[in-house]
Amino acid sequence: MSDIAKVPCSIITGFLGAGKTTLVRNILQNAGGRRLAVIVNEFGDVGIDGEILKGCGVETCSEDRIVELSNGCICCTVADDFVPALESLLALEQPPQHILIETSGLALPKPLVQAFNWPAIASRVTVDGVITVVDGAAVAAGRFADDPAALKAQQAADPSLDHDNPLEEVYEDQLLCADLIVLNKADLLTDEERVRITAEIKAAVPRAVKVVISEGAKLDPKVLLGLNAAAEGDLAARPSHHDAEGEHDHDDFESFIVDIPAVGEPADILGRIGAATAAHDILRIKGFAEVKGKPMRLLIQGVGHRLQHQFDRAWHLGESRQGQIVVIGQKGLDRDAISREIAGG
Template sequence: MTAPSLARVPCTIVTGFLGSGKTTLIRHMLENAGGRRLAVIVNEFGDVGIDGEILKGCGVEACAEEDIVELANGCLCCTVADDFVPALDKILARAPDHILIETSGLALPKPLVQAFQWPAVKSRVTVDGVVAVVDGPALAEGRVASDHDALDAQRAADASLDHEDPVEEVFDDQIACADLVVISKGDLIDGAAAEAAGARIAAHLPRAVKVITVTQGKVDPAALLGLGLAVEDEIDARRTHHDDEEDHDHDDFDSFVVPLPEIADPADLAGRVARAAEAVDVLRVKGFAAVAGKPMRLLVQGVGPRVSHHFDRPWGAGEARRGALVVIGLKGFDRTAVEQAILG
C-alpha cells in the first residue's frame, strides 16, 4: 500500500525542444517561489553542465546550489533506472516542498513519468504536472526548431522519407504528454504569429490542454505548480510515437564542446556563432565565455542563427576564467567547420 498523496513530494516535469526556453522558465520560478522550497534535477545533453550552471547562478534562497542536481550522462528518459532514482534520493534528502525536473531537449517525457509508477518511487513522489515549453518564433514559421531548413531539405531530397523526421516525433511526444503548453519568446512574435504558433500546437494536441504565451519565462509559478494531477496514474493512456518500441535512442543528434580562449568582443563572438549555425546543421549552442577586462562571466545561448548573450555573474575568486560552448546538431554535422567558424 502506498503512502497517501499528501505525504508525497510533487514533481513538475518541464520538457521542450532545444532552445525552447525551459531553463529561463525554471529560473523565473526559482526567483518567484512564493515561500516554497524548490529543488531541481537538470538533465543535460553534452559534457558541460550549462543549464545547471545557469540555475545555480540564481542565488535565491528558495533553491540553494545543493538543491540542484545535474545529470549529464545521457538522456534521462533512456537512463532513468541508473540515474534518476539516485538523483531523486539525493534531492529528497534535502526535504523540498516541490521538485522541478528539466529534461534534455531530446528527451521523451513518457518513460520518465512511467518511472513514477515504480513502488519505491510512487510511495515518495508524484508527478504534479508535465509542462511543455515550445519556441514561439519557430512555430510561427512552421518549424519546431529555429534551424529546420536542413531537415526540410533532407526530406525533400529523399523520396523514401514518407514519415515524420525525428525532431517532429520528439516534439509530438512532448506535446502528447503535456498538461500545460507554454509558448516562449512572446516578445518576438506579433498577434498573427502567435495565432500561427497556437494553431501549430493545436494540430498536435491529442486532448484539451491549456496553452499560454510568455516572455522571458515570466509566468506566475502558481499557474505551473500545485496542479495535483498525479500524471503517473494516467500516463499510459497518453499515446506517443514510441509506445510500441522497447527502447529508443537519439542517434540523429550529436554534440561536442568548443573550448573558448578569452575574448575581446561579445558581439563579435555572437556573430561568429550565428554564422556557424547558418552554415552547418547546428540546432543549439550554449555556454560561457571570459571577456578580457571584465569581472563578469558571459552567458552565450544560440538557437539556430538567433544568438543572445549577457553577463550572468562574477567569476569566482579561485575560478579559472575558461570559456566553453556546447554545440548540438544533426548527426554527422561538420564539427571542424563549426569550430573554425566559432574560433575565427
C-alpha cells in the same frame, strides 16, 4: 507538509532552446519561500544549464539542491540516474516541497512519467504536471516542427516517406504528454502567428490542455505549480510515437564542446558563432565566455540564427575562466570547421 504526503514534481520539457532553463530560473527566483529542488538533464558534456541555475543565488534552492544528470538522456537512464537523484533529494534533512525536473531538449517525457510508478518512489513522489515549453519563433519559422496535418498529407502523397521526421516526433510527443503548454517567445511572433500556432498545437493534442503565452518564459509560479495532475496515473491519455518501443536513441543528433579564448568584446564571439551557425546545420548553441577586463561571465544561448547574451554573474575567486560553447546539431556536423570558426583559430 505532512510527512506522508507525496512530494509534487513538475517535469519541464520542450525542444532545444525553447526556454526551459529560463522558465526554471524564473520559478526559483519567485518561489515565495517554498523549498525547491531541481534535477537538470544536460545534452552534452558540460553543465551549462546547471551553472545557469546555480547562478540564481536563491536561498530556498541552494546548490546542493540542484542535481545535474549528464550521463545521457533522462528518459533512457531512469534506473541508473533519475531514481537515485530523486532519492538523494528526498533524503535531505529538509526535503524539498516541490521538485522541478528539466529534461534535455531531446527527451521524451512519457518514459519519465512512467518511472514515477516504480515501487522505490511511487509512494513518495507524484507528477504535479508535465509543462511543455514551445519556442514560438522556431515553430513559426518551420525550423523544428511542421503542421501535423500537413505532414500526414505529405506522407500519404509520397510513398518514399515511410517514417516521421525525428524532430517532429519529439515535438509531438512533448505536446501529447503535456498538462500545460507554454508558447514562449511570443514577443517574436505576430498576432496571426500566435493564433495559428496555438490552433496547430490544440489540433495536435487530442485532449483539453491549456496553452499559455509568455515572453522570456516569465510566468507566475502559481500558473505552473499546483496542477495536481498525478500524470503517472493518467498514461493512457498521453499517446506517444514510441509507445511500442522499449527505448529510443538519439543517433540523429550529436553535441560537442568548443574551448574559446577570452574575447575583447561580446560582438567578437557572437559574430563568429553567427557565421558558424549560418554555414552549418547547428540547432543549438549555449555556453560561457570571458570578456577581457570584465568581472562578469558572459552567458551565450542561441537557437538557429537567433543569439542571446548577457553577463549573468561575477567570476568566482580562483574559478577557471576557460570559455566553453556547447554545439548541438544533427549528426554529420563538421566539428573541426565549426570549432575553428567559433574559436577564431
